[in-house]
Amino acid sequence: MKATWRRLGAESRISLVGSVAIAFFLLLVALSPAIRGGFANHRPLPPVQLLHIVLVILMGWLFFRAATDLLLGRPMTRHQWWLVGLTVPVLAALWFSDWTLGCVWAATTLLVAGGGWGLGALALLLVNLVVEELLVRDDPNLQLTFTLTIFTVFAIYIPLRLMQTSDQLVLSREENARLHVDKERERISRDLHDIMGRTLVAVSVRQEAAARLLQRERMPEARQQLQAAHEIVADGQARLREITHGPTITDLRSEVESAKALCERTGIEWDAQIGAVGTPDAQRLCAAVLREAVTNMLKYAHPTTCWVRIRDEGDMLALSIVNDGVPPTSKVNEEGTGLATLQARTVALGGTLEALSPRASLFRVLMHVPIFVEEGR
Numbered sequence: 001m002k003a004t005w006r007r008l009g010a011e012s013r014i015s016l017v018g019s020v021a022i023a024f025f026l027l028l029v030a031l032s033p034a035i036r037g038g039f040a041n042h043r044p045l046p047p048v049q050l051l052h053i054v055l056v057i058l059m060g061w062l063f064f065r066a067a068t069d070l071l072l073g074r075p076m077t078r079h080q081w082w083l084v085g086l087t088v089p090v091l092a093a094l095w096f097s098d099w100t101l102g103c104v105w106a107a108t109t110l111l112v113a114g115g116g117w118g119l120g121a122l123a124l125l126l127v128n129l130v131v132e133e134l135l136v137r138d139d140p141n142l143q144l145t146f147t148l149t150i151f152t153v154f155a156i157y158i159p160l161r162l163m164q165t166s167d168q169l170v171l172s173r174e175e176n177a178r179l180h181v182d183k184e185r186e187r188i189s190r191d192l193h194d195i196m197g198r199t200l201v202a203v204s205v206r207q208e209a210a211a212r213l214l215q216r217e218r219m220p221e222a223r224q225q226l227q228a229a230h231e232i233v234a235d236g237q238a239r240l241r242e243i244t245h246g247p248t249i250t251d252l253r254s255e256v257e258s259a260k261a262l263c264e265r266t267g268i269e270w271d272a273q274i275g276a277v278g279t280p281d282a283q284r285l286c287a288a289v290l291r292e293a294v295t296n297m298l299k300y301a302h303p304t305t306c307w308v309r310i311r312d313e314g315d316m317l318a319l320s321i322v323n324d325g326v327p328p329t330s331k332v333n334e335e336g337t338g339l340a341t342l343q344a345r346t347v348a349l350g351g352t353l354e355a356l357s358p359r360a361s362l363f364r365v366l367m368h369v370p371i372f373v374e375e376g377r
Contacts, residue, residue: 015163199236255287276312
């Protein structure tokens with residue numbers, strides 16, 4: 001239950017709590033006259049009334065659980081089946097107990113199903129209420145009964161719908177972030193293929209021409225071909241820098257703030273503790289690892305929390321990125337090009353980089369790199 005609650009976004013939590021709070025407030029309002037009457041007359045409540053109270057309170061708890069199950073997109077769960085089953089005795093008790101809110105709870109419970117089923121259930125319950133009012137009550141007041149029932153049902157149901165809509169928006173943002181990551185990678189891959197292909201072919205042609213000219217001892221022309229090949233390589237390098245025209249990694253703290261903003265936009269709880277940051281080169285490497293880890297988290301997992309720790313361990317800078325929400329069938333991929341490239345860079349600097357799943361549903365990227373280090377030395 002705790003994991004389910006943490007999975008919900010802030011807006012969804014507020015809407016869910018609001019829906020249940022309204023329901024239980026109305027429940028207490030309905031209970032107060034009956035309980036006060038029993039105490040005033042010094043006699044206990046009728047057994048049917050007590051049973052009705054117990055049933056509706058139980059339905060309130062099941063309603064809360066079923067709403068969260070429905071919100072998370074789970075199939076029909078035991079909570080929802082229990083709710084449907086308890087609707088029958090609640091409706092039956094209405095014929096022996098003067099309590100309109102029992103019907104309200106039953107209607108709201110079945111509205112969890114949504115769509116035509118929910119509206120059909122509400123219509124049947126209102127028909128049951130009308131028949132019960134006409135046949136059982138000595139002085140039926142259909143206008144008041146209808147108004148109270150409809151108002152209460154939608155007072156409970158509208159926050160629930162807001163909760164579902166809010167969570168769907170969060171999921172849409174998360175999916176858009178993943179699609180954006182995939183689209184950007186495809187763009188870079190396509191541009192790399194085009195630029196590298198053209199550059200390598202052009203350089204190869206120039207080198208072959210230079211080799212033939214050297215065999216004929218035509219040195220000035222061979223020198224021109226080699227110079228042209230050099231210019232083609234320089235142009236290819238410039239184009240490679242252009243294809244990553246998006247924001248470059250500047251420093252570690254900026255990348256931490258960027259990752260934090262991305263997690264907050266997608267409803268992922270962000271828990272970071274940043275200590276030492278090391279030299280600029282160590283920072284850039286840590287920032288690149290953090291970006292790759294967050295990208296993979298959004299692409300392959302359904303996380304609720306991301307933990308980031310950066311601390312000084314003697315002469316080493318330790319970076320740990322952990323996220324939950326890893327599917328049970330997911331396999332750890334340590335051969336991905338992104339992490340493999342970063343691992344090679346880390347090892348070249350005298351550090352280590354590992355990606356593993358310490359336990360079910362968790363994934364961790366752990367890097368150690370010397371604090372005082374410069375790439376290229």
